[in-house]
Amino acid sequence: MENSAIVAKMALVAGLSFVLTAGCGTSTTGDRVHTVPVGGTVMYQGRPLADAVVSFVPESPSGRGAFGRTDSAGKFRMMTVVPGDGAVPGKYKVTVTKGAVESKPEPTAATGDQDYSDPETSKPAPAPIPLVPPKYSTASSTPLTATVENGKPQELTFELKD
Numbered sequence: 001m002e003n004s005a006i007v008a009k010m011a012l013v014a015g016l017s018f019v020l021t022a023g024c025g026t027s028t029t030g031d032r033v034h035t036v037p038v039g040g041t042v043m044y045q046g047r048p049l050a051d052a053v054v055s056f057v058p059e060s061p062s063g064r065g066a067f068g069r070t071d072s073a074g075k076f077r078m079m080t081v082v083p084g085d086g087a088v089p090g091k092y093k094v095t096v097t098k099g100a101v102e103s104k105p106e107p108t109a110a111t112g113d114q115d116y117s118d119p120e121t122s123k124p125a126p127a128p129i130p131l132v133p134p135k136y137s138t139a140s141s142t143p144l145t146a147t148v149e150n151g152k153p154q155e156l157t158f159e160l161k162d
Helices: 003-021
Strands: 038-044 053-058 066-069 076-079 090-097 145-148 153-162
Touching: 090 153, 145 153
Parallel strands: 038 153
Antiparallel strands: 038 076, 053 066, 053 090, 066 076, 090 145
């Protein structure tokens, strides 16, 4: 499997896990969650950051998180329940993650490499290599914040710095 496919799957799993564990929040009306359209651009080293996961981590314990993924132009749209629905009004810490997985050549008898396809002898997959500064990867260390206001669609720009 090529690196971009592995990274995409890891990002999707991370984003879905985040949304599923973020809680129901208090901004619900019946079965619907009240969201506001939120999107924007992520820049790193003066260029758009493609294929990164943007997560809104609520500052309130009863809040509901949202996430999005940047395209090739660094643009993203946040999702709480369905793609592009936005975020629940509130204050958020914003995390941005992007990683790559070091590719491993196919094992051969000549090289003595381990056979990763055999579950009994395989080692865990290598951890992803972060492609943005680690401070942006957790709510406790990120300097990025966002406030989503009720009824006010937002376009945000996040500039990541080393």
